[in-house]
Amino acid sequence: MNHENPARAQPGPASPPAVWGPLPALPATLRPHRNFLTYSALESLLLGPAFWVKLLYSYFRYRTLVYEVDEEGITMRWGIFFRREVSLTYARIQDIHLTSNVVERWLGLARIQVQTASGSAKAEMIIEGLQFFEPLRDFLYDRMRGSRPRLGTAPPHELSRGASPEAATLEELTATLREVASEVRALREALRPSSGGSRAD
Incomplete structure (x- = not known):
């Protein structure tokens, strides 16, 4: 030593x-x-x-x-x-x-x-x-x-607003499903008069 x-x-x-x-x-x-x-x-x-x-x-x-x-x-x-x-x-x-x-x-x-x-x-x-x-x-x-945030994460000032990436994705999916549901309802409403008229004949 x-x-x-x-x-x-x-x-x-x-x-x-x-x-x-x-x-x-x-x-x-x-x-x-x-x-x-x-x-x-x-x-x-x-x-x-x-x-x-x-x-x-x-x-x-x-x-x-x-x-x-x-x-x-x-x-x-x-x-x-x-x-x-x-x-x-x-x-x-x-x-x-x-x-x-x-x-x-x-x-x-x-x-x-x-x-x-x-x-x-x-x-x-x-x-x-x-x-x-x-x-x-x-x-x-x-x-x-x-000292820098990792890629794929939101900046601290955006996270402080209460919007996380998972929540934003869920909101987008919900909005898309609502649009699809409204189009399906509109299509059903458009098909009902024609089917009723054929039954009357």
Whole structure:
């Protein structure tokens, strides 16, 4: 038992998936992996002589980026002088996309693009810098589906009016039977005079 504790305490790329499989203990605070800073440094080199500006920004973003996951949703915070925060509840999530380029795959990273029903083509939140992106994506999918009503059920505001799907079907069947009965009565009324006239002759 004692020889396993130092291995658990050592940080490494394999430790986050062990924490996140199958589901995390909520609330959870997540920070980007150090490979995210490496990727940002390689990306800043594409800017040429002004690469240090992007590198400085990427460093402070890496140091301040935090994801907080709880029972209600996920919150993303970053920034020093201008603190930014994006919060999403699971009920607002409409779709989730997982993307990664060649360098990100080499570093074991990917981006989780979370889209909402805001009408914008851009993702409402981009979760990046995490190496356990697939368990996190599956977790968000499960929470997204669990926060919505199941298919084939009426919305809560319609159910509160006292009309259930079974009651609506029964009312339709009753109305149809009443129409058939009225047509049968009308047909009988139409046949009675002709049969009476033949008897008189």
